[in-house]
Amino acid sequence: MEFSQPNQDPHPTILDNDVDMERHKRLMRSGQIWLCTGLGMLGLSFALNMLFHAEGSSILMVMYGLTTIGVSCVMKSLVNIFN
Numbered sequence: 470m471e472f473s474q475p476n477q478d479p480h481p482t483i484l485d486n487d488v489d490m491e492r493h494k495r496l497m498r499s500g501q502i503w504l505c506t507g508l509g510m511l512g513l514s515f516a517l518n519m520l521f522h523a524e525g526s527s528i529l530m531v532m533y534g535l536t537t538i539g540v541s542c543v544m545k546s547l548v549n550i551f552n
Contacts, residue, residue: 500549507542510535 514535521528 496549496552500546503542503546503549507539507544507546510539510542514539 514531517531517535518528521531
């Protein structure tokens with residue numbers, strides 16, 4: 470069993486704060502990338518839905534596939550940003 474010295478801080482805060490700050494920056498940047506990707510997919514899905522609907526083509530793949538991928542990317546970004 471190890472005992473700490475009375476003058477040693479058992480919880481170093483400077484290193485932890487620096488590491489936490491770098492981790493937060495990395496997750497925030499990753500979250501922004503995922504958010505842009507998700508919003509791009511949702512925008513593409515909307516545009517293709519309008520295009521295919523005007524032509525009378527089937528929109529099921531676009532409506533369900535791209536929208537699901539877009540929403541998943543947005544949810545991933547929220548997890549990264551607010552984690």
